[in-house]
Amino acid sequence: MFQKLTISLVFIFGVFQTVNKPLCTCVFNYQKAFKHYTTVFSAKITSVKDATNQNYNKEAILEIIKTYKGEPETIILSTIKGCSTPLLKPNKEWLFFTSKENGIQVLESCNPSIKLSPNKYELKNSDKLKKWQQKTDKNIKLIDSLSLL
Secondary structure (H helix, E strand, O other), rough: OHHHHHHHHHHHHHHHHHOOOOOOOOOOOHHHHHHHHHEEEEEEEEEEEOOOOOOOEEEEEEEEEEEEEOOOOOOEEOOOOOOOOOOOOOEEEEEEEEEEEOOEEEEEOOOOOOEOOOOHHHHHHHHHHHHHHHHHHHHHHHHHHHHHO
């Protein structure tokens, strides 16, 4: 009986720990991110497909809008795993923070890139939309000022 109770408690505690574990612990400091990443730019995604390289998830073709740092390329690959990796969708604009892996422009896990259009839930709530706009404007102004240094 005691053994069954112990096993049950261990199982319940293990499930509780797994369920309550944070999914993503990425915290972004855009000033540090600007220094860390070799390329920072805004772009519109024109198309997305599954990556042919098995180390990556998606491949996107980009239309570069503005370069803040480095030399952006029109193709970008996203990593397979990890949190805060931008979800690449056609016709969306992003402020991308990228580095190169083996000569390939890559969005890695815990990436600070900023989507430049609000999510649907933000569009439906004026307070959330206002907060999103203020935060986005603040971050864009910071990146603008860092690009001038």
